[in-house]
Amino acid sequence: xxxxxxxxxxxxxxxxATGHFNACELDQMRAIVEACKDVGSPAIIGASxxxxxxxxxxxxxxxxxxxxxxxxxxxxxxxxxxxxVDAAKQAIDAGFDSIHIDLSAESFEQNVMGTKEIVxxxxxxxxEINIEGELGYLAGESKIQHEKIEINPEDYTKPKEAARFVxxxxxxxxxxxxxxxxxxxxxEPDLDIERxxxxxxxxxxxxxxxxxxxxxxxxxxIRQAIDAGISNIHINxxxxxxxxxxxxxxxxxxxxxxxxxxxxxxxxxxxxxxxxEKLTLFEAINRV
Ligand code: G3H
Ligand code: ZN
Numbered sequence: 001x002x003x004x005x006x007x008x009x010x011x012x013x014x015x016x017a018t019g020h021f022n023a024c025e026l027d028q029m030r031a032i033v034e035a036c037k038d039v040g041s042p043a044i045i046g047a048s049x050x051x052x053x054x055x056x057x058x059x060x061x062x063x064x065x066x067x068x069x070x071x072x073x074x075x076x077x078x079x080x081x082x083x084x085v086d087a088a089k090q091a092i093d094a095g096f097d098s099i100h101i102d103l104s105a106e107s108f109e110q111n112v113m114g115t116k117e118i119v120x121x122x123x124x125x126x127x128e129i130n131i132e133g134e135l136g137y138l139a140g141e142s143k144i145q146h147e148k149i150e151i152n153p154e155d156y157t158k159p160k161e162a163a164r165f166v167x168x169x170x171x172x173x174x175x176x177x178x179x180x181x182x183x184x185x186x187x188e189p190d191l192d193i194e195r196x197x198x199x200x201x202x203x204x205x206x207x208x209x210x211x212x213x214x215x216x217x218x219x220x221x222i223r224q225a226i227d228a229g230i231s232n233i234h235i236n237x238x239x240x241x242x243x244x245x246x247x248x249x250x251x252x253x254x255x256x257x258x259x260x261x262x263x264x265x266x267x268x269x270x271x272x273x274x275x276x277e278k279l280t281l282f283e284a285i286n287r288v
Contacts, residue, residue: 001074002042002074002288003128003130004042004044004074004076004097004098004128004130005128005130005172005206007042007074007287008130008172008173008208008231008232009206009208010287011208011231011232011284011287012205012208012229012231015226015227015283016226016231016282016283016284016287017211017226017230017231017232017233017282017283017284018041018042018044018231018232018233018282018284019036019041019044019233019235019275019278019279019282019284020044020045020046020078020080020210020232020233020234020235021043021044021045021046021234021235021236021239021275021278022045022046022047022048022051022080022142022234022235022236022239022240023045023046023047023051023055023239024047024050024051024052024054024055025054025055026063027264027267027268028239028243028268028271029045029060029063029064029067030067030268031268031269031271031272031275032045032271032272032275033045033067033068033071033073033075034071034272035271035272035273035275035276035279036071036073036075036275036279037071037072037073038272038276039276039279039280039284039285039286040073040285040286040287040288041073041279041284041285041287041288042073042074042075042076042284042287042288043067043073043074043075043076044076044078044098044232045060045064045075045076045077045078046078046080046100046234046236047060047077047078047079047080048080048081049079049081049082049083049087051080052079052091057090057091057094057096058094060077060094060096061077061094061095061096064076064077064097073288074288076097076098076130077095077096077097077098078096078097078098078099078100078132079091079092079096079098079099079100080100080234081100081102082099082100082101082102083102083103083105084103084114085101085114085117085118088101088118088121088122089118089121092118092121092122092125092126092129093125096129097128097129097130098129098130098131098132099118099122099129099130099131099132100132100134100173100175101114101115101118101131101132101133101134102133102134102175103115103133103134104134104135104136104137104138104175104177105137108135108161108165111133111134111135111165112165112168112169115131115133115165115169115171116168116169116170118131119131119169119170119171130172130173131170131171131172131173132171132172132173132174132175132210133165133166133169133171133173133174133175134174134175134176134212135157135161135162135165135174135175135176135177136155136156136157136158136176136177136178137155137177138175138177138180138181138182138212138213139151139155139181139182140181140182140183140185140213141182141183142182142183142215142236142237142240143183143184143237143240144183144184144237144241145181145183145184145185145186146186147186148185148186148187149181149185149186151179151181153179153192155177156176156177156178156179156192156195157174157176157177157178157195157199159195159198159199159201159202160202162174162176162199162202162203163202163203166203166204166207171207172206172207172208173207173208173209173210173232174199174203174207174208174209174210175210175211175212176195176196176199176209176210176211178191178192178193178195178196178199178211178225179191179192180211180212180213180214180217181213182212182213182236182237183213183215183216183237184215184216184237184238184241185216188216188218189216189217189218189221190221191217191221191224191225193221193224193225193228194228196209196211196225196228196229196230197228197229199229200228200229201229208231208232209229209230209231209232210230210231210232210233210234211225211230211232211233211234212234213234214233214234214235215235215236215237215238215239215241216237216238219281222281222282223281226282226283233278233282235274235275235278238274238278239271239274239275242267242270242271242273242274243267243268243270243271244267245270246266246267246269246270247263247264247266247267249266250263250264250265250266250267251263
């Protein structure tokens, strides 16, 4: 079975992108894995600090193993947007395959120092661990934004800084800010594709570039981003909306129903549908 690093390299070399999907419940983890199994894609499940507090760290790791065994495909678990070193170490100790150490709100030097510490700590515990750092400022959160969010190109990731950051930290993946905003923004996003290509050309081949906040980005921009060098794409809000809006509908239509597993069945299907659509767009199908 390929490692996450090998899938990311395959994606980079063959112009597709791995999909990263967030979950906070077993039903959602299963929906992601089932959709990946159906289309033949590796499953990357992300859990942010809030999501994994709800899910449970040990539970997430055990469920990952159970789902990988049941569905027979690679399932990787990422500690998404981990904002401090201690929380990242806890996720490493719990057995996550991948850590996104997000110190992008700190100074460049502090970001390098903390990220480097997590790379060393992670490798000492698990030589196959995959560590993602983040550089540049990514606004928003995973919900529908009702107010306009101004993004300043000054906050975008700078190619030369990206090269220095990667060299000094030893990360496997780099999350970049190139006009993407977490959540569904009021205005249509306008990705800086040339900047993605510039970052790609300054960062070593073995480091994967990650596009966060991809909900609501038009399909043609996603394809251009992949062609410019993105090999991992994060989706959360589109899944949350698919799940919750279908659940609300189901609750309203079945007022006498008390079995949760019946009430959320259509929400799970809605989530699976989104995962499959995204994997098709990323050309991530038939890859395992
Ligand atoms: O890390 C998670 C992703 O960046 C999700 O962003 O909610 O805009 O899809 P999104
Ligand atoms: Zn993100």
